[in-house]
Amino acid sequence: MRGTITSPYVIAFVRHLLRWIPGTVFLFWDGLNTHRSKKTRAALVEHHPRLRVYRLPAYAPELNPDEGLWAWMKQHALAGQCPPNLQVLEQAIRQALRRLRRRPQIIRSFFQRCPLSF
Secondary structure, eight states: OOSOOOHHHHHHHHHHHHHHSOSOEEEEEOOOHHHHSHHHHHHHHTTTTTEEEEEOOSSOGGGOHHHHHHHHIIIIISTTOOOSSHHHHHHHHHHHHHHHTTOHHHHHHHHHTSSSOO
8 A cells, every 4th residue: 555544544454354364353553643543543442352452662663573574574585676666666575475474484583583472
């Protein structure tokens, strides 16, 4: 998705997760305004038993597993690439993420480097 991520997009994404993932869903997210908006909070309350939301501290990349993902992407999967435009970059990111799905040990490492227990 390009552009600004607004509350309706966040709400739709969470509802999509809840529709396709059985059981309890745990969300760990940062302080992005759309994560904290009244509209988002009100929409999430209706899913309370199945949805657990945890807010990360204001600036704590060491607690955020997706920081490990993006560091790995830049240092390994996309290293040395100089895409001529945004479309080529997006395609390279999608390909790298598809390849990463076949390497669960790397995905686990993003969570293991965090001092939180998952």
